[in-house]
Amino acid sequence: MKLDEPQARYAELDAYYTGMQALSFLSPEARTALGGRFGRMASNIPRLAVTALAERLRITGFSDPGLWADWVRNDMDQLAGVAHREALQLGDAFVIVWADQSGRPKVTIESAKQVAAQTDPGTRRIMAAVKRWETKTTTEAVWYGPDRIVRYRADQTGATIHGFRAVEELVNPLGEVPVVAIRNTGRILEDRGASELDDLMPLVDGLNKTLADMLVASEYTARPRRWATGIELVEDPVLDAAGNETGETVEVNPIPEGARAMISENETAKFGQLPGADLSGYETAVKVLLGQIEAVSTLPSHYLGVLSDQPASADALRAAEASLTARAEARQATFGRAWEQVAKLMVAIGTGRDPQLIDDIRVQWADASTRSVAQESDAVVKLFAAGLLPRDYALQRLGYSDDVIASMTSSSSAGPRALDYFNPAKGMPNVF
Known part of the structure; x- marks a missing residue:
C-alpha cells in the first residue's frame, strides 16, 4: 500500500532529525570493547539544516487580501512553518481544506506518515487521497475523491488494508480533491519528495564517528598515563559472592590511579609519565567533514560553529548566506504553487466558486535574505x-x-x- 511503503524511510529520517540515529562506521571489535559504556554521540546538523531553511519560508499574505482573515483564523500564520519543516524533513507534507460547521474554510496540516495521494501522470493533479490514523480501539481512514468523500473504520488497531467498512459518505461539491501536497522536489517524475537530509546522512554519520573516536581517544590516550618500575605488585584475595576468601589471589597496582603522590621505599623504584595523544588530527578530520556538509547543505560556516571563519560585516554575512538564501527562494517557488492551490480551495469554499476557475491568487513571501x-x-x-x-x-x-x-x-x-x-x-x- 502506498501509505505503508515509505514508513521505514520516514522512521530513519525521524531518527536523524532528532539525533537518535545509530553510530555508523564502528567496527565490531570497537563495539565489543566499548560495550555499554559509551553514550549517544550525535551532532544534530540535520535538524539545523531543516530549521535554517524553514525559518526563511515565511508567508506574509496573498494577492487577495480577504484570504488573510481565514488564514489567521486557522492558525496558518504559525502552522504553515510546520508544513514547511515536515516537507523539508520527510519530502512531503499535506494540507486538507474543507468547511467547518459554519461553512467557513477549515485548513489542517497533515503528515506524510498518515496521508498518501494518487496523482494523474498527465496533469500531475491529485486524483484521490487517503488519510489513516488510529484511536485507542479502532483504525480510522478517510478517502478523498473529486466527487465524494468516504470515511472507513476498522474495529482494531494496526489495520492497513483489510477489515475496513464504510461508516459515512459525503458529497464533494468542490469537484476537486480537497488535499494538496507540499512536495520538496524540483524534478518532474518524482513520485515522492526528496528530504533535505538525504545527502547529509552519510556525512553526518562520518562526523559523529570522528567525534566519537576523539572522545574515546581523549579518555584512554589523551590523558597522560603514569608508569612505575621496581615496585612489587600487591596480591589481594579473591572473594566469593558471600564475601569469603576463595584461596585465590589477584595482583593489583600498589599505587591507586587517583593518587597524587607516588611513594616507594624501594631505592630502585623509578617513576615516569607517557606523553598524551595529540588530538589535532581529529580536528582536521572534523573540519574536512564540516566543509563537505557546508557544500551539500548550503549552511554557512558560522551556522556550524566554525568560529575562525566569522563574517566581518553585514555585507560579508549576506554573502556567506547567499547559497542558503537562493535555496530558500527556490523552495518558495516550489511550495508557493501548493499554497496557491490551498488558497483557491479556501476561496471556493467561502464563495461557492469553482476552484478550477480561480487563477488570480498569488502567495507573498517575506524576503529570504538576511x-x-x-x-x-x-x-x-x-x-x-x-x-x-x-x-x-x-x-x-x-x-x-x-x-x-x-x-x-x-x-x-x-x-x-x-x-x-x-x-x-x-x-x-x-x-x-
Whole structure:
C-alpha cells in the first residue's frame, strides 16, 4: 500500500532529525570493547539544516487580501512553518481544506506518515487521497475523491488494508480533491519528495564517528598515563559472592590511579609519565567533514560553529548566506504553487466558486535574505519617496502582514496616515 511503503524511510529520517540515529562506521571489535559504556554521540546538523531553511519560508499574505482573515483564523500564520519543516524533513507534507460547521474554510496540516495521494501522470493533479490514523480501539481512514468523500473504520488497531467498512459518505461539491501536497522536489517524475537530509546522512554519520573516536581517544590516550618500575605488585584475595576468601589471589597496582603522590621505599623504584595523544588530527578530520556538509547543505560556516571563519560585516554575512538564501527562494517557488492551490480551495469554499476557475491568487513571501531592519527600512523609504513603490507593497517589503497593513490603513483617519511613516521630511518613527 502506498501509505505503508515509505514508513521505514520516514522512521530513519525521524531518527536523524532528532539525533537518535545509530553510530555508523564502528567496527565490531570497537563495539565489543566499548560495550555499554559509551553514550549517544550525535551532532544534530540535520535538524539545523531543516530549521535554517524553514525559518526563511515565511508567508506574509496573498494577492487577495480577504484570504488573510481565514488564514489567521486557522492558525496558518504559525502552522504553515510546520508544513514547511515536515516537507523539508520527510519530502512531503499535506494540507486538507474543507468547511467547518459554519461553512467557513477549515485548513489542517497533515503528515506524510498518515496521508498518501494518487496523482494523474498527465496533469500531475491529485486524483484521490487517503488519510489513516488510529484511536485507542479502532483504525480510522478517510478517502478523498473529486466527487465524494468516504470515511472507513476498522474495529482494531494496526489495520492497513483489510477489515475496513464504510461508516459515512459525503458529497464533494468542490469537484476537486480537497488535499494538496507540499512536495520538496524540483524534478518532474518524482513520485515522492526528496528530504533535505538525504545527502547529509552519510556525512553526518562520518562526523559523529570522528567525534566519537576523539572522545574515546581523549579518555584512554589523551590523558597522560603514569608508569612505575621496581615496585612489587600487591596480591589481594579473591572473594566469593558471600564475601569469603576463595584461596585465590589477584595482583593489583600498589599505587591507586587517583593518587597524587607516588611513594616507594624501594631505592630502585623509578617513576615516569607517557606523553598524551595529540588530538589535532581529529580536528582536521572534523573540519574536512564540516566543509563537505557546508557544500551539500548550503549552511554557512558560522551556522556550524566554525568560529575562525566569522563574517566581518553585514555585507560579508549576506554573502556567506547567499547559497542558503537562493535555496530558500527556490523552495518558495516550489511550495508557493501548493499554497496557491490551498488558497483557491479556501476561496471556493467561502464563495461557492469553482476552484478550477480561480487563477488570480498569488502567495507573498517575506524576503529570504538576511537584512537588518535599518537597511531594509532605508531602502524602502528611498524607493517609496522616489515613487517607485506603492505604499502597501512598501509595507509588505518591511514584513508587515495583510491584517496589520489593513489596520494601519483603517486607522489613518484617527492618527498619522500610513503614508506619513514613509515621509522623509517628518523623520522615521520608533517602529523602524
